[in-house]
Amino acid sequence: MKAVIATEQGSADVLRLTDLPKPTPGPGEVLVRIRATSVNPIDTKVRKAKLPMTPALFPAVLGTDFAGTVEAVGPGVTRFSAQDDVYGFAGGFRGPNGDLPGALADYAVVDADLIARKPGNVDFRSAAALPLTATTAWMALFDKVRITPASRVLITGGAGGVGYPAVQLAHAAGAHVVAVTRSAESAEAAIFAGAGACVDLAVTTAQEIVEDHTDGQGFDVIFDTVGGASLDAAFQMIKPTGDVVTVVGAASHNLAPLYLKGANLHMVLVLVPIMFGTARPQQGEILEKIALLVEEGKLTPRIDPQRFALEDAADAHRKLEAGDAKGKLIIDI
Template identity: 40%
Template sequence: MKAILMTGVGNSEVLQVRELPKPKLTGDTELLIKLHAAGINPIDTKIRKRGTFYPEKMPAILGCDGAGVVEGVGINVKNFRVGDEVYFCHGGLGDRQGNYAEYTTIDEQFVTLKPKSISFAEAAAAPLVLITAWEALYERGRLEPGEKVLIHAGAGGVGHVAIQLAKLKGADVCTTVSSQEKANFVRRLGADYPIFYQQTDFVQAALNWTNGEGVDLLFDTVGKDTLQKSFPAVRVYGDVVTILEPGADTVWKAARSRNLRISLELMLTPMLQGLVSAQQHQTEILRQCAKWIDTGELKIHVAHRFPLKDAARAHQMLENGSMMGKVVLIMGNR
């Protein structure tokens, strides 16, 4: 099979096309998946630049997100059959094979049926960002109907699904954007108030929007000093969730004085720590999201599709920033 091998740590040139043996089923409950598409996420570019979580197992195949068709099943597989279309978030951290490849194997408990109404490219773009936004809003942030939430970078990969999940919960959403095009995009997704952060003080805008009280929940997908700057935009006793590691120089005074509850969201934790029940829960999240996608209540935006061989170019585009939605690799001629 063709695969993209991360041959070393460095720039996108370390991603090389290689011909590798097709993986074989090694467990009784495993599936052999013929991959049709793989999502690209910022974690992929970070691993490429910094090294995998398992450096002793280099070279590696990256890519946590995948979508494809079941081509083979283990003798004890109960829930899938050959020909099923599936999607999932699994592998790609340097231990198990990732999805920048034409085939992969995965235990059936970490897979669910792909939404019927969307393409393989859209399905492959979805898992990591859906799980991240779900856990951040519903579990870490405890979002309730009628609450107000500020989502940073609402046009981005995580942000564009977070807006929709917040609206599905019955919340009001304001979100930071950098252009009119992105403002129009997030409004189509349901955002109530796009804030042009380059021209407007987003904290003051959020306070004005909430009659001076502040939002109930801040969801930070940007990191750096954006987290610290955002504390005054959150109501007293409100919630803050960030998907980035706070910097050592973060000043927490405003958060402390407002009694904010700070939560960290890393959806990779179940994979990294081998927490099977937590991985099963994440699969349930994808199962529910598939229902919403098929009823038209949740949409996945794929901004760019690249053939598998152009993985390096896809990484470069993602690293250039200012992306609306997701970037996806397509296998074969699909």
């Protein structure tokens, strides 16, 4: 089969098209004919840096998200059959029992607990855009905290890979959503996704945002997808006893503003089931819920219009790292 391997750690130049043996599914696994995969920031990070989730050995097949068709199932798999269209998490990371090959290949063996049936109303490209970003947003808004129609929710990076589906999910739950964006184009996208208003922390202070959008009370929930100064601002804008959730927690921050409000800080790392082998069935269940929302028209991915083939994987990585993506970058396989 054709596959793209990272020959070693480094720039996008280390990604090379090659031939690899077609894998065979083991117990609890499914062999999938990959139809599309998407590029996430974590895919570029593990290619460059030795992180806890970076594959232990190179060459390595990277690529987290996928959508495709089941070709065969391994012993013990009863939820899926050959010819089922599925989507979910492949790998591209270090697992508890060795590296899990990713989705940049014609075929991939995946854990049956980390996938679900593809939403029936979207194509493989759209489905491949969803697993990491939408599951992260779901975990932040419905596992770590509980939002209701009475909740005032602020989402930073509201037009980004995780922020965009988060706006849609919070809106679908009936919450009043304010999105932090940095351009007119991003604000338009966030409003389309369901934000009631957009703000820019570069031109508006945290206190002004609190006064204008919460009557000075602070937000019930803030989901930070940006980190850095945005997370520090979140500590200023959360209400007393409120909840801040972040996906960018590997940094130093002054927690005094949270402490003085009795507020809570939650971390979300969607790769925990892959890295440690815990809660994998729950991740598949979240994918099933996301698929239902997609079929109900409540969740739609934002996809960059440029198309990439498997041999163009390095170009897709370069575009994401340059900050030029206008939505998820999809690689057709």
